[in-house]
Amino acid sequence: MKRINYILFAMLLFTAVSCRKEFLEKNPQGELSEEQVQTQDGVEAALTGAYSLLNGNTNGTWGNYASGPSQWLLGEVTSDNAHKGSDNGDQPNMNLLERHSPTSTNDNLSVMWTRCFEGVQRCNNTLRLLAAVQAAPSGQFSAARATEIQAEARLLRGHYYFFLARAFKNVPLITETTTEAVVDNTADIYPQIVADLQFAVENLPDASPRGQVGRVNKVAAQAYLGKVLLYQKNYAEALPLFNAVIASRPNITTLSFTDNFDILKENGPESIFAVQHSVGADGSGGDNGNVGDMLNFPYGNGLxxxxxxxxxxxxxxxxxxxxxxxxxxxxxxNAYRENPYISDLGLSLPQKAAYQVDRTLRIDPRMDYTLGRRGVPYRDWGLMGGDSWIRESSNGGPFVTMKNSIEASQITTGTGPGNTNITGLNVNLIRLGDVYLMAAECEVELGNLTRALELVNNIRTRAGRLPAKVVGGAPIANYVVSLYPSFPNAAYARNAVRFERRLELALEGHRFYDLVRWGVLKPTLESYFAFEGGYFSYLRGIVIDPADEYFPIPQEQIDRSNQVLKQNPGY
Structure with missing residues (x-):
């Protein structure tokens, strides 16, 4: 089966569906009692419900922007990589996030919190229900499948908690054994995340469970545990996990960069852990599609x-x-800012009419496979048309995003019925290029600069093989990617690895969280605001405080806890 077809569950206790041989192809028929779902089918349905929250959606399609797996809003718009875009009056609470002045009543933060905790609850329900089934006098799973289910659920729980910890830091820890009605948010939840992922590493098979694409496996667990350890600066523990993932896949120089963003090439050898999206008759009309990215397409007539x-x-x-x-x-x-390239931003109407793209611009080709700019082919849509593709260039700038988009030729089968902005494109939570660069980061911090150089140069070798974008029979830019001849010292190597991470993973949801964990958020963003604010007045004069490394706990959650939950410092 090509992808998991997710079903959205309303789970006050447990919701079950009867499962046929295909994974998740029936809609829920009703809400059943706990006793009724204490069966193998009930457990499998509960586990499927835990998977379904990976796309950040509980019901409908609108409003899941902050909880989408791409993390475009909290992971990129809050960094130096992306503007909110659109116009100033649309989604004003997103403007506050971009300017690092959100309040605890920001609806985007509430969405992130509630969706992730719904995922945690579904994992906990799966584990509780599994324990009940295994304790019953009959009808138990085999020991192997029971352990496998536990490992799947715990990896998913680790994922939801990791998303919460990165965004909010101080969150309540609730597991399948928690009995308290309200839990405070003073405990460090990272040990539980590590324990969950370690259990998954030790108990998941190499292949996807039940032979179904989209379920987590041992390689996904290794990559995720390595990532969490990296965030904790446990480089020596993380590196062997990354090396195991790298050894399990072809060398990245043999793989296509663009396959990661092609709806027809999903779940290929670079995909380590991907959120499976589905649209059309088997995708519930869009609810199971990529709803988190539904706002993030060019804006203009005829597109x-x-x-x-x-x-x-x-x-x-x-x-x-x-x-x-x-x-x-x-x-x-920041020498790249000298003589900045700004496309046609700020030109007069006559100047824009006469605009010609600068073919001498010397760039990494990943630029034109990451963003759309005027005069350059954008997928198979034709030449990007500048302002005619942009809602308000004075607010968002002259560029449009590309990785989350799809080919025009794929729209009929790859988008939701009546909702072409909801695609079936998967989102890679972790891909091989990410793992290479996380491994390189570990090697730098452990003093192994030669290996770090090799890993980074593998990424650059693959980038250099991207086909040139061509207009009129000639490349539209001077595309150049060279390999680093050496890493002369750790400081240079560290800078090179971090810069390569920005180039390779741009707009994939990592940037803000990377800046925080590297401890460079304040200098990076204040320098960025000084530069970008020269073109966009709403970004001028922004100062980054320690509180800006995390977002405020949603006030509604504090109120519902009767003040047991405590607000993050600085909010």
Whole structure:
């Protein structure tokens, strides 16, 4: 089966469906008592419900922007990579996130909190129900399948809690054994996340359970545990896990960068842990699609998808793809900002009418496979048309995002009925390029610069093989990607790995969280605001405080807990 077809569960206690040989292809018929679902089918249905929250959606399609697996809003718009886009009056609470001035009543934060905790609850329900079935006098799972289910549920719980910990830091820990009605948010939840992922590593098979694409396996568990350990700076423990993942897959130089963002190439060898999206007759009309990214397409008449002009790449990100005469990134002192490339931003109407793209611009080709810019082919849509594709360039800039989009030729089968802005494109939570760079980061911190150099250069070798974008029979830019000849010292290597991570994973939801864990959020963003604010007045003068490394606990959750939950410092 190509993808998991998710069903959305309303679970006050447990909800069950009867499962046929295909994974999740029947809609829930009703809500049953706990006793009625203490069966193998009930457990499998509860586990499926835990998977279903990976797309951040509980019901309907609108409003899941902050909880989407791409983390475009909390992971990118809050960084130096992306503007909210659209116009200033649309989704004003997103403006506050971009400017790092959210309040505890921001609806996007409430969505993130509630969706992730619904995922945690579904994992806990699965584990409790499994224990009841296994304790019954008959009808138990085999020991192997019971352990496998437990491992699947615990990995998913680790994922939901990791998303919560990155965003909010201080969150209540609730497991299947918790009996308290209200739990405070003073405990460190990372030990539980590590324990859950370690159990998954030890008990998941190499292949996806039940032979169904989309279920987590041992490789996904290794990558995820390594990532969490990396966030805790446990480099020596994380590195063997990353190396095991790398050894399980072909060398990345042999894999296609664009396959990661192609609806027809999903679940390929680079995909380590992907959220499976489905649209059409077997995808419940869009609820199981990529609803988190539904706003993030170009905006204009006659385009294949016309909603809604959000999530626009920054000038700073675009310029970071420039390379020097040696074909390497401008690593030092933000030199990539010199003589900045801004496309047609700020030109008069006559100047825009006469605009010609600069073919001499020396750039990494990943730029034109990450963002759309005027005069350059955008997928199979044609040449990106500048302002005619943008809702308000004075607010969001001259660029549009690309990785979350699909080909025009794929829209009939790859989008929801009547909702072309809801696609079936999977979102990779972890892909092999991410793992290579996390491993390189560990090698730098452990003093193994030669290995770090090899890993980074593998990523750059693959990037250099991207086909040039061509207009009129000639490349539309001077595409150059060279390999680093050496990493002379740890400081240089660290900077190179971090810069490569920005280029390779741009707009995939990592950037803000990377800046926080590296301890460089304040200097990076204040420098960025000083640069980008020269073009967008709403970004001028922003100061980053320690509180900005996390988001405020939603006030409604504090109120519902009768003040047991405590607000994060600074809010």
């Amino acid at each position: 294949p998808i016309t909603c809604c002009g959000f999530f626009q790449p920054t000038l700073d990100l675009a310029n970071s793809f420039k390379v020097n005469a040696q074909g390497l990134p401008y690593l030092e002192n």
